[in-house]
Amino acid sequence: MSISLPPETDHAAAAQHGTWGSYTAGLALSILLTAGSFAAVMTDQLPSEVRLPAIVLLCVVQLFVQLIFFLHLGSAKSQRQNTAIFACTIFLMAVVVAGSLWVMHNANINMMPMSMSVQDAIHRQ
Secondary structure, three states, rough: OOOOOOHHHHHHHHHHHHHHHHHHHHHHHHHHHHHHHHHHOOOOOOOHHHHHHHHHHHHHHHHHHHHHHHHOOOOOHHHHHHHHHHHHHHHHHHHHHHHHHHHHHHHHHOOOOOOOOOOHHHHOO
């Protein structure tokens, strides 16, 4: 016994996915962005203080290319829930990373210097 979906459902599900052309465009953009990052590091065309910002910019652009072309996140009505869940996940990850860095920074500031011996610490009390 097989259950088949109505034709409208099949078409709606297919519309959410990309076409051959969109996958090819996404792949081409990803390859170009990766090659750009590689060239920024391996050639001496960019000054050293510009390389890191250039790589970060290319990384962020590639992230958005992959989210749009391969994961199909967007503002379409059918994708709003996935986009909202993704945004919430990014927010929670940022809170965890920022909180961890804050705790480690404060722990580092409040720790006793390593050059101080145990005897010196006892005598200071």
